[in-house]
Amino acid sequence: MLFAPRYLHPYLGIKMQNKKHNVVWQALFVLTLIIIGFAVYSASQKIDYTWQWNRILPYIIDSSPAETFAENDGQVTINENGTITVDFDNGDPALLIKKADHLFVSDGAFIFAGDKISSVNQKSMGVLLEGLLMTIKLSVISLFFAIIIGLIAALMRISQNPLSRNFSFLYIEIIRGTPLLVQIFIVYFFLGTIFDLDRFTAGITALSVFTGAYIAEIIRSGIQSIPPGQMEAARSLGMNYPTAMTYVILPQAFKRTLPPMAGQLINLIKDSSLVSVISITDLTKAGREVVAGSFATFEVWFTVAALYLVLTSTLSFAIQRIEKRLSNSD
Amino acid sequence: MTRADYKGEEMVIANSVDKIYANNCHALKKVSVTVKRGEVVVIIGPSGSGKSTFLRTLNQLETVTEGEVIIDGIKMYDPSTNINTLRENVGMVFQSFNLFPHLSVKKNVMLAPLKVLKLSKAQVEEEAIKLLTRVGLGEKINVFPSQLSGGQQQRVAIARALAMKPDLMLFDEPTSALDPEMVGEVLEVMKSLAEEGMTMVVVTHEMGFANEVADRVLFMEDGQLLVDDVPDKFFKNPSHPRLKKFLSSIL
Numbered sequence: 001m002l003f004a005p006r007y008l009h010p011y012l013g014i015k016m017q018n019k020k021h022n023v024v025w026q027a028l029f030v031l032t033l034i035i036i037g038f039a040v041y042s043a044s045q046k047i048d049y050t051w052q053w054n055r056i057l058p059y060i061i062d063s064s065p066a067e068t069f070a071e072n073d074g075q076v077t078i079n080e081n082g083t084i085t086v087d088f089d090n091g092d093p094a095l096l097i098k099k100a101d102h103l104f105v106s107d108g109a110f111i112f113a114g115d116k117i118s119s120v121n122q123k124s125m126g127v128l129l130e131g132l133l134m135t136i137k138l139s140v141i142s143l144f145f146a147i148i149i150g151l152i153a154a155l156m157r158i159s160q161n162p163l164s165r166n167f168s169f170l171y172i173e174i175i176r177g178t179p180l181l182v183q184i185f186i187v188y189f190f191l192g193t194i195f196d197l198d199r200f201t202a203g204i205t206a207l208s209v210f211t212g213a214y215i216a217e218i219i220r221s222g223i224q225s226i227p228p229g230q231m232e233a234a235r236s237l238g239m240n241y242p243t244a245m246t247y248v249i250l251p252q253a254f255k256r257t258l259p260p261m262a263g264q265l266i267n268l269i270k271d272s273s274l275v276s277v278i279s280i281t282d283l284t285k286a287g288r289e290v291v292a293g294s295f296a297t298f299e300v301w302f303t304v305a306a307l308y309l310v311l312t313s314t315l316s317f318a319i320q321r322i323e324k325r326l327s328n329s330d
Numbered sequence: 331m332t333r334a335d336y337k338g339e340e341m342v343i344a345n346s347v348d349k350i351y352a353n354n355c356h357a358l359k360k361v362s363v364t365v366k367r368g369e370v371v372v373i374i375g376p377s378g379s380g381k382s383t384f385l386r387t388l389n390q391l392e393t394v395t396e397g398e399v400i401i402d403g404i405k406m407y408d409p410s411t412n413i414n415t416l417r418e419n420v421g422m423v424f425q426s427f428n429l430f431p432h433l434s435v436k437k438n439v440m441l442a443p444l445k446v447l448k449l450s451k452a453q454v455e456e457e458a459i460k461l462l463t464r465v466g467l468g469e470k471i472n473v474f475p476s477q478l479s480g481g482q483q484q485r486v487a488i489a490r491a492l493a494m495k496p497d498l499m500l501f502d503e504p505t506s507a508l509d510p511e512m513v514g515e516v517l518e519v520m521k522s523l524a525e526e527g528m529t530m531v532v533v534t535h536e537m538g539f540a541n542e543v544a545d546r547v548l549f550m551e552d553g554q555l556l557v558d559d560v561p562d563k564f565f566k567n568p569s570h571p572r573l574k575k576f577l578s579s580i581l
Contacts, residue, residue: 232391233428233487237442237494238418247445251432329432329474 131286
């Protein structure tokens, strides 16, 4: 089966459909995908757009050579061991080039400021890959803090103490009631000015505080879905509240919150694209820059979308694995 | 006063306990019960009579509105009393078992001794296996609760409570959620516990168990304790008209 449902409901799909039927439907699914693909392709043919996928590659892996230019007038000496020395006329310390794959000057040549001396072949990360890395960095760090914030807010929300309960309620309502984009601006321009935050810290703060509010509600509903008898049993054994929470309630709640948590963490990855508005070069901003440089608009955005999809599907796959591992006690 | 200092005869003293819920439901009306060390006391009564509520006040799963509760010489509502320390000494078995579903049977039994008493893992594990063998589940130590029958789960729950080495055991309708054929195995474990001299307070509908094992049987109705008698007299010569009516309706 192409996409096998993880939990087949015992009463569905047993009587009516046998295996043969399933194959037919799966084949139909593939066929439909092909038709849609073809439709998209032929539609794009009509709009007079030249697809140039090869233009994208340099922005993923940059293989342009690293070049060395003369900063001043001077004279080149090629040494016996292959290194190059440039003595400058104005008395600047001599420039020593240790490795060169291509040489653009000859031994003893006089050069002027700005002349290209040599270059080294190299492969470095392109703008898109660097943006992808930034997105991963933003997401992972924000994810870590969002879970901590969410857990604390959830525990405060179900606490008996009105002080912590009200604070948590206020936090969740304010954060969920305002757009993330506005929050990013407020954190960056207002808090950023007061506390002197750099843009990366501001971005992380906005993302984790935002996602934390949603995670708090997910964890709270997870905790409240555990039958009260569990807490009673734990307390009747002499455990105090924190111990009972840590070893009895939260492990069970964690398992139940995994599916909605996966959705929220995927949202976090996608929401991280919004921090590009405060000039963090994440995947989306990198995409915008590449479009400006290459004019390969369609290719760039398809590539960016595919890279996001790689991130989100990896995460969702990982969480499915955890879910499966935890289901052994069911 | 700590638990070790107390050598008194009374394990449980509940003195005119009143419980009024937030919705003004008057669940317990001036209930006074004394349970002596080693005694087995069974509480019966129609549903809604407050018998489970009373049992739950004995380890403060319910707080009382008025009255006094003294467990093993420790005043429950004294400001210096740590309720967690008090509960370590009071095991409880629930109608719905309340095993921890994410932990194996063995770990269910081990959790509290490890985290509350902070005993060594080897010691706790050995004790857990001993207890599980005693309740007839020595073969099942590594399975999860969901793989056990109701009767087996309830026996694990008893072993889990015993792992804290309590001086008092509370049973809240331990057989009410079980299929009839599994009631016997749980009552058997409770009986052996009683024979070993454990102090027990049991809320149940098992009249046979009450008749055979109990030292005293209490009858509650409408939040009031109406009868407190030895089983022989309780069943054969009921002293209260309401009890007479109740017994005739169930037998």
